Amino acid sequence: MAIPLPDLQRAALLSMDLHSSIVSIYTQNDPEYITRVAAVLHTARKRGMQIIHVRVGFRPGMPEISERNVLFAAVKANPQWQQLFSGPNSAIHSAAAPVGDETVITKHRGSAFTGTDLEMILRANDIDTLVLLGIATSGVVLATLLHAADADYQLAVVGDCCADRDPDLHAALIERYFPRMAAVIDAAGFCEAAAQ
Template sequence: MPGTALLVMDVQQAIIAHVRDDGYPARLAGAVKAARAAGIPVIHVVLGFRAGHPECTPRNKNFGALPPGAFAEGDPGSVIHPAVEPLPGETVVTKKRVSAFTGSDLELVLRAADLDHLVLTGVATSGVVLSTLRQAADLDYRLTVLSDGCYDPDPEVHRVLVDKVLARQAEVSTIEEWSAALAG
């Protein structure tokens, strides 16, 4: 699939600690393995801030309330989960807000590699996945969402977003279906 990249977003220790689906990391690792086997670049997107969080304002409900040091260098919670740990040479993009594009160099990385089809996974469906999909659609990327490669703490929110919202701007597939198509 020339021009395709798998985005693994916000799969960091402090975020995964709140996932109530024990099978999620292994399932997501299956998508990463399938992408690598097919020669599809895996791009890891993480949330990260400077020491002292100068990028965060108290007006921002999500990030203004973070404890000191959270998602800053040296924070063990900011480390990517070992199930999807980047291989040497894989790109890690650090973002400053909910969308993978905001405060990051993701678009520059994608354009430089001539990647125009994004396969989205991550935590949470109502956060990074939704925000990234909306921005990517406005930037004219082709999009696929791996429904079981995304997680939301509210299963009903996840279902509505995947079935009714995300499907308007993206192809929706499961990890198994997508992996089989790559291998086929």
């Protein structure tokens, strides 16, 4: 049984890891991806939803990364991969960039919660529902969804505003795994529901 879209009255939209460099790599075969994301953000703003942008970032020398962290240790060891998170490449894509005083969270791990003040911001704003989108489906979206589900948030995932380099894994998560914990909708469905 599909989980219905939760009430959006006390919802925040988490737009995650949409660095220009990451968007260009992960959406090469989907030129409409960022257009859908922009439409979802625009609709959420019109509705007055809180929007929280999540990005990956590190200090010079990446002291936040342990050699025991397999994913990020590989980034730390590879100057080319480091470029994804520094300089102009680290900027959030212009079509998904923060507007006004929208909150930006910088994370150093997969989940938007781990080691950040996201939980405090959500509590301070009486948020009980999260709408998730971002890159990668098997990275930040999965890690954040699992944390949020364990923390008793109501959840929705905008499936066609997530992307992954492994299309089979993306499909399995969006179609089979995420629906166990969240309403999975597409951008058009979100925009229609949020406009009401």
